[in-house]
Amino acid sequence: MTTGQHEFTPRLAHNFSDTEDSPVRALLDLVSRPGVISFAGGVPDPTYFDLDAIRSAYDAALSRPERALQYSSSDGELELREIIAANLTDEGIPSQAEDVLVTTGSQQGLTLMGQVMIDQGDVILVEDPTYLAALQTFGLAGAHFVAVDCDDDGVVPEALEKAIELHQPKLVYLIPSYQNPSGRTMPAQRRRDVADILLRTRTMLIEDDPYSSLRYSGEHLEPICAIEGMAAQTALLQTLSKSVAPGIRLGWARVPASIRDALIVGKQAIDLHSSTVDQYAAAHYLAHPETHQSDAEKLEVYGQRLRTMVRELPRALPEGTHVTSPSGGMFLWAELPEAYDTDALLPYAMREGVGFVPGSSFHVDTSIRNTMRISFVTNAESEIVEGVTRLARAVEAYEAEQLAA
Numbered sequence: 065m066t067t068g069q070h071e072f073t074p075r076l077a078h079n080f081s082d083t084e085d086s087p088v089r090a091l092l093d094l095v096s097r098p099g100v101i102s103f104a105g106g107v108p109d110p111t112y113f114d115l116d117a118i119r120s121a122y123d124a125a126l127s128r129p130e131r132a133l134q135y136s137s138s139d140g141e142l143e144l145r146e147i148i149a150a151n152l153t154d155e156g157i158p159s160q161a162e163d164v165l166v167t168t169g170s171q172q173g174l175t176l177m178g179q180v181m182i183d184q185g186d187v188i189l190v191e192d193p194t195y196l197a198a199l200q201t202f203g204l205a206g207a208h209f210v211a212v213d214c215d216d217d218g219v220v221p222e223a224l225e226k227a228i229e230l231h232q233p234k235l236v237y238l239i240p241s242y243q244n245p246s247g248r249t250m251p252a253q254r255r256r257d258v259a260d261i262l263l264r265t266r267t268m269l270i271e272d273d274p275y276s277s278l279r280y281s282g283e284h285l286e287p288i289c290a291i292e293g294m295a296a297q298t299a300l301l302q303t304l305s306k307s308v309a310p311g312i313r314l315g316w317a318r319v320p321a322s323i324r325d326a327l328i329v330g331k332q333a334i335d336l337h338s339s340t341v342d343q344y345a346a347a348h349y350l351a352h353p354e355t356h357q358s359d360a361e362k363l364e365v366y367g368q369r370l371r372t373m374v375r376e377l378p379r380a381l382p383e384g385t386h387v388t389s390p391s392g393g394m395f396l397w398a399e400l401p402e403a404y405d406t407d408a409l410l411p412y413a414m415r416e417g418v419g420f421v422p423g424s425s426f427h428v429d430t431s432i433r434n435t436m437r438i439s440f441v442t443n444a445e446s447e448i449v450e451g452v453t454r455l456a457r458a459v460e461a462y463e464a465e466q467l468a469a
């Protein structure tokens with residue numbers, strides 16, 4: 065009898081039948097090679113993980129193993145939802161525990177919203193550019209995307225109103241604070257203008273809010289969900305990933321009662337519930353802000369890195385490039401003159417030992433090739449300066465070989 069392998073081609077679901085390896089994952093593998101200075105990933109600097117506070121939180125959770133190591137309910141542990149609801153109420157969004165659904169990262173919140181709200185061909189309005197994994201998960205649910213014009217303050221209200229009128233979208237997906245990938249933030253008046261339009265046209269909003277805790281300058285801005293009337297038609301997604309640590313994989317959705325049951329059924333089908341021990345640890349962590357040691361230092365250091373990147377980056381990029389100037393978050397966004405192709409520039413950058421993410425995957429129209437995302441949080445200032453010098457050499461070589469012709 066032979067135990068040798070034989071050829072077998074499983075018949076994948078239609079959605080996955082021509083899946084190639086994710087270009088971004090391949091890129092992140094490439095830029096994590098030793099010696100490469102990566103401006104590509106959106107990953108926190110591990111120096112500022114608040115290890116003592118996180119360890120105490122897990123110790124506290126494990127002191128009640130009969131609860132923390134047991135199955136939980138799909139909507140999440142009451143103890144955690146109560147703290148989240150209290151924090152939301154403090155943020156100007158009056159909330160009860162039953163308004164909150166715990167998710168495995170806010171990525172799962174996006175997936176659940178796609179699962180319960182999107183039918184094949186439904187139009188979803190998004191910012192241009194927008195978060196690529198939202199495009200991915202809503203796309204798998206069958207969404208047809210329409211990108212709405214944006215300026216440095218986010219989505220342009222007139223363009224949003226026109227797009228709603230024209231396309232009657234199922235929902236609008238926005239990242240109002242320190243957006244991924246652009247770094248831009250919607251000011252308070254723009255938030256009110258957008259809310260007016262959504263309320264008037266009765267359009268559902270997914271407000272994705274992973275970055276608002278990373279504010280380095282400027283005023284605190286309330287979520288759009290806090291504007292009167294909006295909580296009834298908004299799913300507000302938040303997460304511990306950027307404020308505490310992404311490896312904990314905990315987020316939550318603050319949702320109107322009208323979609324809560326559907327989301328709970330969807331969540332049950334995906335993973336029954338989020339990790340119980342993580343939920344108890346998160347509840348303890350959030351209930352004890354006095355134990356958080358590194359938050360202020362992290363904001364100080366990230367803010368300094370942002371200023372360094374803003375100062376240095378222009379010397380690497382061609383004249384006519386527009387670079388955003390964020391006041392928080394993890395990213396800058398550069399729009400180069402149209403002749404430049406950042407997908408083609410990347411191999412030159414890799415040869416010089418510096419990485420970035422070409423912008424094409426963040427656009428609905430992936431033929432847009434002249435944009436790039438630059439992360440500023442993970443590298444020390446000296447590495448930022450050296451990385452920009454490498455990028456400048458890469459742009460020069462690219463120009464000489466690709467643009468001179």
Ligand SMILES: Cc1ncc(COP(=O)(O)O)c(C=O)c1O
Nearest residue numbers: 169170171195244272303305315
């Ligand atoms: C805009 C946006 N939404 C959602 C997520 C997913 O975050 P989480 O780690 O909470 O799943 C990210 C992560 O980078 C993001 O940038």
